[in-house]
Amino acid sequence: MPSYKAPVEDVLFLLRDVFPIQRYNNLPGFADASPDLVEAILSEAARLCEETLQPLNQPGDRAGCVRGKDGAVTTPSGFKEAYHAFVAGGWVGLSADPDFGGQGLPYTLAAVINEFASSANMAFAMYPGLSQGALAALMTHGTDTQKKMFVPKLISGEWSGTMNLTESHCGTDLGLLKTKAVPEADGSYAIFGEKIFISAGDHDLADNIIHLVLARIEGAPAGIKGISLFAVPKILIEPDGSLGASNKVTCGALEHKMGIHANATCVMNYDGAKGFLVGEPHRGLNAMFVMMNEARLGVAIQGLAISEVAYQNAATYAKERLQGRALSGPKFPEKPADPIIVHPDIRRNLMTIRAFNEAARALVIWTALKSDIAHRSSNEAEIQAAADCLGLLTPVLKGVLTDVGFDNTVRAQQILGGHGYIEEWGMEQFVRDARIAMIYEGANGIQALDLVGRKLAKDGGRAVMAFFAEVKTFIKDNECDASLAPYLAGLKQSLAHLEQATMWFMQNAMAKPENAGAGSYDYMHLFGLVALAYMWAHIAKAAIALKPAANGDATALDTKLLLATYFMERIMPETSAHLSRISSGAATMMALEAEQF
Template sequence: MTTYKAPVADTLFLLNEVLGYERHANLPGFADAPADMLEAILGEAAKLAENVVHPLNRIGDVEGCVRNDDGSVTTPKGFKEAYDQYREGGWMSLAIPAEFGGQGLPYTLHSAVGEFFSSANMALMMYPGLTQGAIAAILEHGTDEQKQTFVPKMVEGVWTGTMNLTEPHCGTDLGLLRSKAVPAGDGSYRISGQKIFISAGEHDMSENVIHLVLARIEGAPEGVKGISLFIVPKFVLDADGNPGKRNGVSCGSIEEKMGIHGNATCVMNYDDAQGWLIGEENGGLKAMFVMMNEARLGVGLQGLSISEIAYQNAVAYARERIQGRSLSGPKAPDKKADPIIVHPDIRRNLVNMRAINEAGRALVLWTALQSDIAHRSDDAAARQAASDHLGLMTPVIKGVLTDKGFDNAVAAQQVFGGHGYIEEHGMSQFVRDARIAMIYEGANGIQALDLVGRKLAQNGGRAVQAFFKEVGDFCEENRADETMAPLTKALKKGLNDLQAATMWLMQNAMAKPDNAGAASTDYLHLFGLVALGLMWGRMAKVAQNRVAAGDATALHEAKLVTARYYFERVMPESAAHLARISAGCDSMMALAEDAF
């Protein structure tokens, strides 16, 4: 049986000491959650995650979801009751505007508690997670009537939401989709087609499921320019706005998956289902990207979440498991062997996980704070800079944190040795659950291409240049500080490698596009190394100031040690990434297809 302890203290350290949460009290919602309330909210979320949500994680994996003969789906034992507690506690509505029934609190806070819940039970928390994305799309592109009709019930959690993009023949290339929409003459459309891989597509935890479906209106242009987005509820609403007759949408089957068994990943059949256009005709991709970007940040958070709980359980096992003697002499002479945490290679796994998790958490919360600024600030320049940051960091957070999350789940499993391969210890589930995060909401290769192909050049490179300046300024400001110099020197080396890689792409990608494709994944991870390095630099600076002031805690002391590890043993990977990028695409593309 696995255990979980929400990282409340570390989250508070980041929000209060590193990110300056209280400095943003002028933004709407922040004053409603001052420091004392912030701690209380995080504490309550931790209790629910640890005591109610996490104990169901193993149950969900073993039982899975069941499709019944009538097409309905039964979720694992305890899921509905736990979801009801989550819903009744107002966790769904935390950051939604008050005019739609939300609490209007910061998205930063929503992200912080989101990590706790996702660590505790990733499969269960996908049900409200997809709903959050659907709410965001309706609020951004829906009519006033659509917002008033659907959003309050979704915010309350009595209705849930989905996103329907993928078809059997059509994944990343949405221009190939075949689902069609026929005007019904009454303002609605009739939607027909099949969608696959639809998370939370059918279940027993809410009164209605509001599907957002991409389809092509008859006569629309081919390709992505002819795609529209539709609201298709499971139950069509009656005159009073309540669920009425069953719509022509059904779950054909539940996908048999490697992991996240507790989430109903459905094949959805649309048979002349009634739907309503959201946003502009043929503007569906633009509307769906609101939901996809929200989802991509959420999936990045899933990578961090699985990595955190896998790390916690690996540490607990390493402290208890007795095996062999320390290379430097017995550490537990009263026992027949030492706990495996004394062995350097076990330490390598554990400290590496910790270094990625703590910097990843900082990067997620920093980006969530930028989202609050982008959507709530009355300063146009601040909004633009924050929006630039969001666009730049979305593929980095999604791609890097999910790749690292899977790697860390495997490393945690390795700490358990053979016991990690046995289902009862739970590490296999973390590995299996983590694997999907690298694939859905845009596979990580697509995130890398998005970063290299779109985000670098966007607005004349404004966002990436601002990031380079932020890292460079931090290094320069702390260069003369003897205690910080070893860290900033390593960070500056990583930044130099990243800038050199960027320059190489500028010089070599346009004339030979395969150079960009060949470099993209290495560039994504090189960018991630530097972004995580900036987070470690900032955390170390705060911790060092506390040490100098004589009021450092054990948390601050540990930050300095982990920061040193990151810059000594993780950041040097930047040179390898640069070398691979600079090698170009020739050897990668040289083999003829029939030689593989």
Template sequence: MTTYTAPVVDMEFIFQDILDLYQYKNLPGFQDTSPDIVSAILREGAKVTEEVFHPLNQSGDAEGCQWQNGEVTTPQGFKQAYKTYVDGGWNGLTADPEYGGQGMPYVLGLAINEMLVSANHGLAAYPGLTQGAIEALQAHASDVLKQTYLPKLISGEWSGTMNLTEPQCGTDLNLMRTRATKSTDGSYRLTGTKIFISSGEHDITDNIIHLVIAKTEGGPDNLKGVSLFLVPKFLPNGAGAPGERNGVRCGSIEHKMGIHGNSTCEMIYEDAVGYLVGHEFKGMRAMFTMMNAARLGVSVQGICHSEASYQNAAIYARERLQGRSVSGVKNQDQAADPIIVHPDVRRMLMTSRAFNEGARALALWIALQVDLAEKLPDEKARQDAHDLLDLLTPVIKAFFTDKGYEYTNTNMQIFGGHGYVVETGMEQYVRDCRITQIYEGANGIHGLDLVGRKLPANGGRAAQLFLSTLQSFIETHRNNAAMAEFIGPLGQAMDHLQQATLWLMENAAKSPDHAAASSMEYLSLMAHTAMAYMWNRMALAALNGMDSGKGNQKFYRNKLITARFYMARMLPDILSHLERLKSGADCMMALDAEDF
């Protein structure tokens, strides 16, 4: 049986000492973000995740979802746990108060989302997709659609999904076949099949609201002809309650490697009534609102599994007796020492810990840009926040989920053979984490997006802003002797990132394959540099905390130890990323296709 403790203290540290969240009290949604209120929200969220969600994690995985005659039954306890969650108002934490939400900052919602997924990924996915639907409708839907659907979605009475993938197309939506035909009453009729639809059918909510990408008549047969539609499972009646069943049904559910507690469905649309969201032929713009929110959420899922598996591995390492310490017996009263004395076990634990804490800080800093891009009064400041968000979202989606899976697998290794059996729960974390590298865009796509779109956009404005942010921090603290061990490696990382950027600029023009072949190396290099920046900020805060003699001194000490480990043992990976990047595409593309 696994255990989970929400990292509330670390989140409080990030909000107060790194992000200085309370400086934004003049912005909408931040008025109630005093340290006491934020701490109360985090601690109440921890109770729900630790006491309600996590106890169902292993049982939900073992039971899974059951499909019969188009209906899906979720694992025992899921429906009641979801009710506890929505009754507590958690589903509307960051949503617009005009439609029943609490209007709290997005960044706070992402912290709660980390807790939910860490505790129970399968269960957390049901409200998780709804959040993306809420954001897409808030940004693009007509007032009529907003009034009809947002209150129900925000309250959690109804849930939402995102429908893009079809059997013949995933990333390449030019191949989409789902069609929407306009009716005389202004609605549309949708026909087609979508697959891999998370939470597409279930028994948790009274209605399910599908956001569906489809092509309409008269438009080009490519992405420029795509529109977004709202398709409810049940059409609301005059009282706003679920009424007539719509022409959408679940054809089957997938039998998956992991997240068994969440239904992943084939959805069949047969002359289903749908309503246009936003403008015709502008569907991808509207869907990207939902996808970008989902990609930030998925990036955190990499942290979630690494964090949850780390917690259990650390407990096991302190308790499991095996062998003796190479530096001398540590446990005189026992026949063996606990395995945490062994340097290689420490290596595995420290690597996961340094990733978890650095990635959490970086994710929350990027999530803060969502709030600032929308709410800051100064147009240039809003643009800067938006640029950082656009640049770094593909970076953390791919890097966090790749590394999250790697370190989750490493944490299972600490259990040895016991990690490979079902009872300990460690193999479930590995299985559940694997999907994060695939959905919301397979990670290689994000590398291509970074070097092909985000990096050159607006003349490289976002990348220049990111580098200048780092350079400003370095210059400000260059003469701080206590920070030298952190500032030096950050400066070197920034130099390597600039070298990589220049190499891409010079060689991509020669052959597009060079940029594509080096895209994931470049993404990893940027991610490590961004993580080093956040570790510098955390080290500075910890040093200041120790100098003040106030606060949790042990916490500050441990934060500095972990920062040093990241700089010494993890940041040097940038050297290999740079060398591989510079090797280009020739050795990668030399074999003929038939020789594979």
């Protein structure tokens, strides 16, 4: 059976030494996050994830969810008790507004807890995780009445939330959706339609589920400009806040899927269900994008989380499995064979995974801090800069962390050989669970198009130019430090490749947009490599600074420096290949006629 240990010490190193969280004490909630409190929060979250959530992961995958004849969905054994423990600890509302019952602590901490929970049990973590997106949309676009009605219960975890976008005939192209909203005399709307692929669409964990549903008000314009957003409770809410009769929304079916079996992925039927308009009529996408951006960052964290738990189990196996002898001679002559950790190819896979994991965790925290600034600062210039960076990096994180996260589960599975293919060892579940993260909340090809087609040119390229400037400033400020030279050289070269690719798009994609489309996926991964290398440069700087005070026990710091070197030597050369593919343009890719495929 697989195991999991939350990387508390790695997170504390990042929050204490790489991106010191105390620097942000001017922001609401940060002053309350003292070093002792942060450590206590992380330790308690780790205990919950390791002892309560992780043991349910494999049994939950095997059992799956069950839909009864009445459409009600039952989650696997133990999930209800685990959910009650999760909400009793206040984890849903950790970073939520105190005026509505939240704790008001930094979102950065919530992002870390999301990683722990997703590593321990990704299917479970999605239930409270989806409530975060609903909360974000309601807090941004909901009326005071709606906030009072929905938000406190979502924060407490008594109720949960979902997002309902997809229909059988439309996924990314939401302008094609057919779900309709009919105005009622009391100001509400009757919602008619069917939504598919709705994660946590029905379950037995919370007392009520608040569905945020995209629909078109009768008579609204065609296309995306006619879409509105509605809050549709599973159970109607009485004026005094108590629960009343069931609303006309039901789970019509459970999807039979490759992974995340313990999360209920539902077909949702709306048969005149009472809904409440969120935000302005025909401006639903503005409100929904708040949820989608929140969800995309959450999915990026899932990519890291599954990569981390897969690495841990592969590393344990590699140190225990005996097979063959080291190429340089026996390392354990008293044993019948050496453990496979002695073999270079095993180490290649393990180091590749871990070098990604540590940099990706740093990138998540760095980006989460930008989110905290964007939402909590009172300085308009800081807000704009942080929001720019957040918008630019969201498709990069979602696309790159989930792509590489899946690749890393396959690498980890390979280390286990035949046992990696067998259900008992759990590695095949990690592969199956990780695969969905590349698809939902906007398939990764869409993320790449969003990055190249929208984010680069937005506001005259202000965000990407600011990112380039920040990385260049870091390099310039530290280039006199010889100890950082091995890490800065790779970063500098990769940044040059990214700038060349950006310039190539400017010169070749305006007249022929297919050049942008053909190179977008490589550009997204090129950008991701630069961002990860930037994180490794920060980590290396902190590790080097700490070594003199390590009192002879600098093993953990030396490990980080070796991983940083490995990343620069073995992974960063990929930026050259990405640039070459981008520069080849779209001509060959688009040359075949459709019937030639």
